[in-house]
Amino acid sequence: MTPLEIISLVCNMWYFTLLLFVVSAYYGQAYKAAVVHYYPAVGTTAEETILKNMNEYRKYANKAKSKGVDIIVFPEYGLVTTSALANPGEYSLEIQSPIIAQIGTIARDNGVYLVVNLFERIDDKYYNTNLVFDRNGTLILKYHKSHLYNEFGLTPGTPNQTITFSTDFGVTFGIFTCFDMLFANPSLRVLEGGNVTDVIFVLGWLPSYISLSIQHGYCVANGVNLLAANYGRHIDGRSGTGIYLSDGKVAKVVNDSVKSQLVVREVPPKSLETEKTCPRSVKEKTHTVVTTSKYYFHDVDLTKKFTSTQLCNGNFCCTFQVTLDMRQKNPTDIYKLMIFDDSVSYDKLEANFRICTLLACRNEFVDSCGAMANVTSTFKRISVQGNFTKDNSTFYRPITLHTSLSPLTPTAYCQANSSVHLGTKNQKGVIIFGIFERKDTVSERRDDIDGARNSKIFLVLTWGRPYYFAFFKSSVFD
Missing domain, CATH: 2.60.220 (Chondroitinase Ac; Chain A, domain 3)
Incomplete structure (x- = not known):
């Protein structure tokens, strides 16, 4: 190689390294995600039901840790079951509850970001609430479901809630719950500003017939990675859990399982966007x-x-x-x-x-x-x-x-x-x-x-x- 060729090679390598650094900084790193398609346990009391399911969550978090998972997502109603809808007050917890503290220890003991859904009590009101814990077990985000469906004893969240959080692997997530998907706020507001590349969708969607399609459609329309954890109850058609990539690929889904299942997939950084040109429809003679x-x-x-x-x-x-x-x-x-x-x-x-x-x-x-x-x-x-x-x-x-x-x-x-x-x-x-x-x-x-x-x-x-x-x-x- 001539000196000029060596200099050119070094410059190209430096440029490529810089490009990788910029892409990683903006779009985050690859990470390993887990979503749980979960059929909950039922106890004789509300507290027993919550504790039984929390112990099951611990087992799934342990399993996720053994697979090198960075973040694990559990579904809507997973701790309390859909039976709680008839009497949300009985199943609701205050944020200072020892049970919520124990959930934080599950995240800490397994070194994972942990997303759970439960019913929260604030004064005399009850909320469908997502909690996000970091690897240290610290509660870093609380989101109240904004758009309730047949949840008559619950109070909807306010429209200006914080709905994003950042991670130590460089990815900023947005989050919302089930019926929220069909409303611009929060399903589109969560993407404003361009920082969110990955979205967590906690749901108890019914029926499963169209569940995966709704999830995939959101991913395709918005060019984001999507982690969707659905409540399992085959008898009434609740099903449909998956991980979807920003390029529209279906990484892994569960739709017909009659038992709980841990879905694990490495999620690459959001695909670099290229300008899309919509094709024109050609009007043939038979049009x-x-x-x-x-x-x-x-x-x-x-x-x-x-x-x-x-x-x-x-x-x-x-x-x-x-x-x-x-x-x-x-x-x-x-x-x-x-x-x-x-x-x-x-x-x-x-x-x-x-x-x-x-x-x-x-x-x-x-x-x-x-x-x-x-x-x-x-x-x-x-x-x-x-x-x-x-x-x-x-x-x-x-x-x-x-x-x-x-x-x-x-x-x-x-x-x-x-x-x-x-x-x-x-x-x-x-x-x-x-x-x-x-x-x-x-x-x-x-x-x-x-x-x-x-x-x-x-x-x-x-x-x-x-x-x-x-x-x-x-x-x-x-």
């Missing part, structure tokens, strides 16, 4: 434009290789392009395109949603669309694009589902102004593939709810609880 109502289905002709259709309700349009693999199609499969643009009610609230999606159907009746169907056709390409609302109170997320009840991967997702695009290639067993918009304004539920708002397909795409026993048990598993 069809349909002016629709607020709630409309359009049949997909599986005798044709290519379908290009635009469904519009006023200024809101969904553009679909579907390419079928003609050698691997099932002529008995039924697929429909759907556009939804209306308000929907759940619990005591009413909110605005827009949806563009491809759906598998069990039969020609639209209420069967989105339910589990034995579809086997292969799509070479699926593209869904919508011109959604662009303002600070609105957010969008992909929602996808495979016959395995897992989200579809890989997908390409991007937002450009008001245009949102979702695409994928070479997929078989597609149940749901689409985008939903949620406007983060709510009002009191009205009594004049029409059939569309209570339809099974809308609920399966967004939340699912109100119709679970009528639909999930009879339609998914019969």
Whole structure:
């Protein structure tokens, strides 16, 4: 080597080292995470139930320590069980409780960051509370669930809570609980400022049918690593725990386990972001434009290789392009395109949603669309694009589902102004593939709810609880 070549090599090595340092400082280091898919123990009293589950937590923390885990996350209701919802006062603890001190010792003894959920008593009020302990067992964050669902004895948290914490491995986490996922505050507020690269999602989500898809959609839309720990109760459909990476990959998930399970995965730093260019939909000669109502289905002709259709309700349009693999199609499969643009009610609230999606159907009746169907056709390409609302109170997320009840991967997702695009290639067993918009304004539920708002397909795409026993048990598993 000439002296000039040696100098050039040294400079390049210095630059590369500096780049690695900057990336590590900004995006954090790789770390090992554990989430617990947990079926709780039940005692004869509230205190016995909490202590039994705390002892189980200790066992999982010990196991996590043996695997070199840095942070372990337990689910919503894991210490108190869902039975506590009937009498939260009996199960609530004050923050100075010796039991909470013992939980801190679990973190300290195992040298891990520890996230637990419990019911907290403050004066005469009770809160659904997440606690975060550092490796020394010190309580470093307390978060009260902001948006309660059928938790009538609890008080919601304030909208301006601290919802982030930093770690000694260079990663800043955000945190929220279950139903909070469907609200911009905290699910998007937690990302403001750009410091949060990883999010902890503590949940008792029901039903499991769409649980993994909701988790994956948040990860894809926001480009973050997501640690999701769900409460296990197979009898009423609570399931769906996973670790998701910022590039949209599903690192590891549990959705059908009938017993508790520790999920461990090394999580790399958030992927370096590259500018995404949303592709334009190509309007072929066969392109069809349909002016629709607020709630409309359009049949997909599986005798044709290519379908290009635009469904519009006023200024809101969904553009679909579907390419079928003609050698691997099932002529008995039924697929429909759907556009939804209306308000929907759940619990005591009413909110605005827009949806563009491809759906598998069990039969020609639209209420069967989105339910589990034995579809086997292969799509070479699926593209869904919508011109959604662009303002600070609105957010969008992909929602996808495979016959395995897992989200579809890989997908390409991007937002450009008001245009949102979702695409994928070479997929078989597609149940749901689409985008939903949620406007983060709510009002009191009205009594004049029409059939569309209570339809099974809308609920399966967004939340699912109100119709679970009528639909999930009879339609998914019969």
